[in-house]
Amino acid sequence: MIKAVIFDFDGVLVESAHIKTKAFGELFSRWPDKADEGVAFHLKNMGISRYVKFKYFYENIISERYSEEIGLKLGSEFSDIVLDEIKMAPFVKGAETFLDNFHSKYSFYIASGTPDEELCEIASHKGINKYFDGIFGSSLTKAEIIKNILGTESLKNNMVIYVGDAASDKEAAEGMGVHFVLRVTEENRDLRSKCSYEISDLTELDGKIKEIGE
Template identity: 30%
Template sequence: MAWCHASDRRSAAPAGTSAFLRGSDGSVSEHAGWSRGRRVFHVGADAPWPGARLVSAFSVACVVFDFDGVLVQSNAIKRAAYDYALRALPVSSATIDRCLAGGPGDRADIIDAIVRTLKLPGAEHATIVARSVQAYSERCDALLPQCAETDHASETLAQLAARYPLYVNSATPEETLRSYVDQRGWTALFRGVYGRPRTKVEILARIASAERIDPGRILFVGDRLSDRDAARAAGCHFVGVQSAGADFEQDAELLDSLRDLSRYIARAAVQC
């Protein structure tokens, strides 16, 4: 069982209070602190502060990971790749950021939206989009194999793969995504690696069908609000992980790193 705040999350806990996770051996370790403005959980039988309310556990049957920012530290590389691919065009960095924040989509959707701001004739627009997508893809293909994995990614994947079916669910084109996963020696750890042209919601539904489980037994791990929205739309559980590109609100439920994921699942507390 687990406890979280019922209403005002910042005032409900004493100033400076942190949440703690209790291991199966009885050990207790500090989790994310309230000083960072994140929603955290106290695991154990006793309410950790006045006003905390009990939330139910759920049984995880499958774990699904976003790729960029969750398994590899690629968000900055991919953002810079847009600047590189569009460097010859009169588009500002602010325009690129605005289109990136405009909603879910793959590289082609995002570049199309950026180029559309130039209001070019149809044939010219299509040519520039195709050329820019190719430049972006080539840049990512050259740099992604060199970027570091996120903290404890390989360790966490190896631990969880022994207990759960694992999947990757990304907005990266599927063939490219599979090459990235394979380059890191992770292919054998995943039952499936899925990307565009399917949406993340469609992929989660496909995974639930393949595993013959209720979507509510799937835990999707992501680093963006769009990941959380996809999980909700598919009826799955979600937990965020901190990354350079994370865009969650201040009180979002976040793990500091994948190192905390196995423990989170073991005491699985749903969002409240």
């Protein structure tokens, strides 16, 4: 029986993944001959912390020294680009209805690569924080978040579903032995053949939970 659902945020609850892709392109545009490579790395590693991507870009793409100070500066610029736009972004179809209809039946959590404070601010602005037993950002890896949820709730692995849209989501879920459901988008169609369960939006999630084993 499924007792908990963990959601990635961008591209799963809110149609905001493209906003962050555009922001990486804008940040990296100061290195015109390297920007496309930086965006490509982001697209291959969606769902992980932006700071990991900044570090990789500096050390492996432009071959410059990276520091915490540089990361904080880029992070601040990135937030300035995306924050208001994500607050205004539409929900994934069915998200609000699913959360409202089923929050008393399942424990809900968010596991995101977005910084914790920013994630909580967005969730509060969009009025969905009330539905979640925990909202977790990039201060922990997604595998660590899942592990903590399993321990806190005393849940067996097969009682938990993780809904994500990136390879990093799939790897975290499968690494911790919980069910993974792929929210299919134009950017992740290459993952479809590797996933047992998929949905096009959250109007299909209730049926998918029943298929997995309510």
